[in-house]
Amino acid sequence: MGYRAVLEANPESVQDLELSAARRLDEAMELFVAKRNHAAIYVAGLSAEMYLKTACFFLGGAVPADRTDALLAAVRPRTYRPPFNADFESGHGLWFWSQELIARRRRRGLSRQPNRFLQIASGLYLDWYVAMRYRPGMATPEQASQFITEVEWLANNHAQLRR
Amino acid sequence: MPVRETNTHRRNMPGEADLRDELEKELRNPKEEGEPEIIINRPSPGTIHLYVIWSRWDDLDQLVRSRIILDAFTAVKGEPEAIQVTVSMGLTIDEAKRLGIG
Helix, strand or coil, rough: HHHHHHHCCCCCCCHHHHHHHHHHHHHHHHHHHHHHCHHHHHHHHHHHHHHHHHHHHHCCCCCCCCHHHHHCCCCCCCCCCCCCCCCCCHHHCCHHHHHHHHHHHCCCCCCCCCCCHHHHHHHHHHCCCCHHHHHCCCCHHHHHHHHHHHHHHHCCCCCCCCC | CCCCCCCCCCCCCCCCHHHHHHHHHHHHCCCCCCCEEEEEEECCCCCCEEEEEEECCCCCHHHHHHHHHHHHHHHCCCCHHHHHEEEEEEHHHHHHHHHCCC
C-alpha cells in the first residue's frame, strides 16, 4: 500500500491538524538550524495555517476528532460570505484565517484577541503564501528566524486565541 | 419530496461504556504498569494533548476512541480542564509506534 493510501485510510481530523502544526513547527526549526531558510519559512507557514484553522474550528465548537472536510466546506467561498475582505487562497490564506478567527471570537461574544495577534498575523501574511514552494528561495536567516518566532507565538498563545 | 428526519444524537458503540469506565478508573488510580497507557501532554499553556495507548482500541474508529477518552477525562478532571484538550487520540501499540508517540 502506498504511503498516500496509508494516510488517507483515516479521514483528516482537527486533532490531526493540531498535532501536525506542532510537528511542522519543530521541523521548521530543524530546517532553520540546517540553514535551509526558505524551507524553514515554508514549513513554519504550514504550521501557522494549521494553528489558525484549528483555533477557528474550536471556536466554532469542534471537538478534536471532528473531520476537517466538513468544517472547511462551511467556509469555502461558494458557501460562505465572510464579514471581511481576505483571499481564501484555496484554504491556505493566513490573512483569511486570522480574520476568520477574529470574526468567530466576535460572533461568540468573546473578549478581543490578544493585542499582538494582528501584528503577528500581518507579519505572517506578508512573508508566506503556499505557492512559495515553487520558488528556489533566497530568505535570510533573519527572515526565517523572525517568521518562526511569529509562528511560535501562535503556538504558545493558541489557548488564548481559541477561547 | 418526502421530508426525512435523521437522528442526530450520538450513537454509542457496543462496549463504549465499559471502555470509558475502565479509562476513568485508570485516570483516578493509575496502575504502575500495563495498559492502557495514558499520556497527558501540555505543549503550551492552556492546551492538553491526550494519548491513550491501548490494544482494546483495535476495532473502533478514531472518532469513537476520541470520544471515549474525552468523556472519561471530562468525568474525572471536570469541564474547565476538558476544554483545554485539543488532541484526544486513542492508539493501538502499533499505531503509537508509527506515530512516534509514547
